[in-house]
Every structure is written in structure tokens, then in C-alpha cells.
Amino acid sequence: MNNFYEFFAGGGMVRAGLGADWRCVFANDFDNKKSKTYIKNWGSNELKTADIKTLQSKHIPGQADLAWASFPCQDLSLAGAGAGLKGDRSGTFWPFWELMLSLISEDRAPKIIVLENVCGTLTSHGGKDFAAICSTFRRAGYRFGALEIDAALFLPHSRPRLFMIGVQNDAYMPANLTEGEPSPQWHPRRLLTAFKKLSKKEKANWVWWCLPTPPLRTARFADIIEDNPSSVAWHNRAETEKLLKMMSSINRKKVEEAKNAKKRMVGAIYKRTRTDENGFKVQRAEVRFDDIAGCLRTPAGGSSRQLILVVDGKSIKSRLISTRETARLMGLDDNYVLPENYNEAYHLTGDGVVVPVVQYLAKHIFGPFLIENEVGRAAA
Structure with a gap:
């Protein structure tokens, strides 16, 4: 069973999407009302209700296969004030990343780190905020790539979101999880525009994640x-x-x-x-x-x-x-x-993550990546 951390957990929709094959070992949100709902659905054992700025690595147990962070979108949204990663809300990405760096320094680095946010992340501050995220992954020793996925592929709900996925540099990368060029399905024009603005170092560290096309949605x-x-x-x-x-x-x-x-x-x-x-x-x-x-x-x-x-x-x-x-x-x-x-x-x-999208990523990227790496370690 794979372990995961759920940051900015809200009502635990990432937990719902990952399902029974995954074990939550730590969850965090600062909102007391959301935490009450989280506890009603998932229990209180793993949840710590606190401002992420107050968390330290000592609060986070063990080591996770996956760390997920759906950090606030207000400052990155096209409808927002445009503060970007310098804003009070979306800027909480930085204390989250400081926690990841602490775990890395303690030899407890998550094998996979996933960020989820609005697609405005790609254009915030002319693409500089997205480039900053790419740079943090590279400097922390993670290969990185992003996909844009609309919930309408799975549910009758128009909700495009950006999923930014990084994996450790020294991990084995299964060939079927990546492709040599972008896919129109998962890498639309605005993502390609943001990619083109990256430095040579970030582009060299980039991964074009590959997902199969899901079955045609029938729900109305x-x-x-x-x-x-x-x-x-x-x-x-x-x-x-x-x-x-x-x-x-x-x-x-x-x-x-x-x-x-x-x-x-x-x-x-x-x-x-x-x-x-x-x-x-x-x-x-x-x-x-x-x-x-x-x-x-x-x-x-x-x-x-x-x-x-x-x-x-x-x-x-x-x-x-x-x-x-x-x-x-x-x-x-x-x-x-x-x-x-x-x-x-x-x-x-309205603040949550669409459950079937998490399921699809777990089935086609997270799970296969971890299985192949476990097989590789066993063979070695």
C-alpha cells in the first residue's frame, strides 16, 4: 500500500480519489470548518488543522510515496487580483515547499510531488510564477511536467485544472509514462506557451507526461x-x-x-x-x-x-x-x-479537487510509476 500526504486537504477529495490502495499518513488544512467535514468523513487521526506556515517537518510522520498540495488559487486565478505566488493565499506554496525541502534534507523525500491549481498559473505574471515552480522542482532534484485536465472528460462539469507532477531524478522512469512531444489532449496551447518561456535548464528537466484518452463520458x-x-x-x-x-x-x-x-x-x-x-x-x-x-x-x-x-x-x-x-x-x-x-x-x-481526475492520475501515472520502481529495486 502506498503512503501519501495531503496538504490543503479541504474535505479530503484527493483522499477519496486515491482510494483504498493508498494510505493517508498526514493531512493538513487551516480551515476549521473544512476540517470538521474532513473528520466526519475520514476521522481525525491523520489531520492537523493549522496554518501551513506554522508546520515543521517534525509534525510530518514517516516518508510518503506521494505528497499532494492543492494550494489556494485566488492570487493565480484570472478573476483574482494578480498577486500570484507573492499573494497571501497562493503564496502559501512557499511554506509548503520549505516543508518538502526539509523532508528532502532528512532523507524523507516524497517519491512524487503533485501540485494542483487553476490554469491561470500558466499565465500569472507573464509565466514567471509557473517558471518559478518549475525551478523549485529542478533545484530540489525532481524531474517535472504538467498536464491540463478538464473534469468534463469524466463528469458533466466544466472544470479545467493544471496538474504539476514531479518525480525524483534518481527514480526509474517507465517509458510508457512519458512521450517525446506534447499531446494536444493534455498539453494545450497555453501550456505550450508557458513551456516555451522556460529557461534551458527547466526545459531540459521537463517531462511530457502521457495519459491514455479516457472513455467517452456518458453522464449528463x-x-x-x-x-x-x-x-x-x-x-x-x-x-x-x-x-x-x-x-x-x-x-x-x-x-x-x-x-x-x-x-x-x-x-x-x-x-x-x-x-x-x-x-x-x-x-x-x-x-x-x-x-x-x-x-x-x-x-x-x-x-x-x-x-x-x-x-x-x-x-x-x-x-x-x-x-x-x-x-x-x-x-x-x-x-x-x-x-x-x-x-x-x-x-x-467549490474549493475541492475532482475525484475521478485524481483516480485517473493514480491509475495511469502514480501507481505504475511506483510499481515499476519497486520492481526495479527488488531486481537490483
Whole structure:
């Protein structure tokens, strides 16, 4: 069984993705509310609730095969203030890395280190923040590569994220885990642009990770919708009409097309501020009926909460997305215990890592890498 550390653990979605073949030996998050949910689902034995800046290597037991860190995205997000790795939130990457350096100096280096964050990491400060991350891996003795994976490959949820994976330089690298050139599936243009900006040293240390193309997704957004949710109520007619009036002509046309579809249609809605034809900023309700939910975001304000619109012929209903639906969009099963408070549950899921993506990486990169290295040591 492989051991792992889970930093910025939130509700333990990485733990859910790695599954029973992996053993968590240490988890950390600074948020007391998230920690309560973590404990309800996974127990308290491995979890230490504390600011990562206060942690020292003595707090971290043993040695891990994998260290995972989904450090905060606010300063790297395209919607953020642009502080990048110098920001108060995303800058917590540095104390995490100091812990990794301490483990390395104590001969307890994790065999694999994984970082997960928004794709804005690639463009933050003109690519300099991404280059800094690449440099930290190289200087610490890790070969490094990145992939962009959209949750929509596995779930009806549009959520592209960047997965940065480093492995120890002296480890055996199985040939089938890498390729000699980038893959359009996993290395899109913005990643290639960030790569081209790297120094010669970082490029020489780079790994083009290889993943098989997953089977075609069959799950639809409509499949995860609850008819009688417990965490939210359906809007009354006036509330639904108000939402429809907030739509542009293009979006109202989408609703009319859904009414004529001769089947139940479920749309995802976000409220966004747009400039109207007179140059004034107005709040618009924008709907999509492509069987995929918009990317979950933490509910910092009313516009950040996703709504659903259910159209069945002339019948139109609307409401906020339920907390269980947000959990399903992240790949959590219905046995996962969510906070009772709506905003806490939405924040927990919107801040998390998509479970099937973790599963896929574990199956096709982490597991094979560790198995091949164990076989190599046994043969030696």
C-alpha cells in the first residue's frame, strides 16, 4: 500500500480519489470548518488543522510515496487580483515547499510531488510564477511536467485544472509514462506557451507526461439533478420570471429552443455583469443547455452561486444548485457527509479537487510509476 500526504486537504477529495490502495499518513488544512467535514468523513487521526506556515517537518510522520498540495488559487486565478505566488493565499506554496525541502534534507523525500491549481498559473505574471515552480522542482532534484485536465472528460462539469507532477531524478522512469512531444489532449496551447518561456535548464528537466484518452463520458448534467433537494427550495413563479428577464435575447432564445426540444432539459446558469447596448453595466443571467454544469466556484457573492433551470415543454422551474448536486459534480458519492450550512458545503466542494481526475492520475501515472520502481529495486 502506498503512503501519501495531503496538504490543503479541504474535505479530503484527493483522499477519496486515491482510494483504498493508498494510505493517508498526514493531512493538513487551516480551515476549521473544512476540517470538521474532513473528520466526519475520514476521522481525525491523520489531520492537523493549522496554518501551513506554522508546520515543521517534525509534525510530518514517516516518508510518503506521494505528497499532494492543492494550494489556494485566488492570487493565480484570472478573476483574482494578480498577486500570484507573492499573494497571501497562493503564496502559501512557499511554506509548503520549505516543508518538502526539509523532508528532502532528512532523507524523507516524497517519491512524487503533485501540485494542483487553476490554469491561470500558466499565465500569472507573464509565466514567471509557473517558471518559478518549475525551478523549485529542478533545484530540489525532481524531474517535472504538467498536464491540463478538464473534469468534463469524466463528469458533466466544466472544470479545467493544471496538474504539476514531479518525480525524483534518481527514480526509474517507465517509458510508457512519458512521450517525446506534447499531446494536444493534455498539453494545450497555453501550456505550450508557458513551456516555451522556460529557461534551458527547466526545459531540459521537463517531462511530457502521457495519459491514455479516457472513455467517452456518458453522464449528463440532468442525471445528477435532485427532484426534491433538502438544501435548497425551488423558486416561485415570480423569481423564475425575474431570472428569465435578466437574460439577453441570445439566452432567452436558448430557453425557447429548450421548450421546443420535446424532452426535459436542464440548464446551468451563472449571473454575470455585462455591458449592454447602451454601454451600461447590467447583471445578466447566462444559461447553457449542453449537459455540462459551469465550473463551481466558492460563493464569495451571489453571482458566484450556480443556478439550474429545468425546462419541460411549457413548464420552467429554477433554483440554486443543491449542495448534494455540487458534491456529485466533484465526483463525491452520496455517502459523503456534507456540512449542513449551504454556503459551507458549497465552499467545500467549490474549493475541492475532482475525484475521478485524481483516480485517473493514480491509475495511469502514480501507481505504475511506483510499481515499476519497486520492481526495479527488488531486481537490483
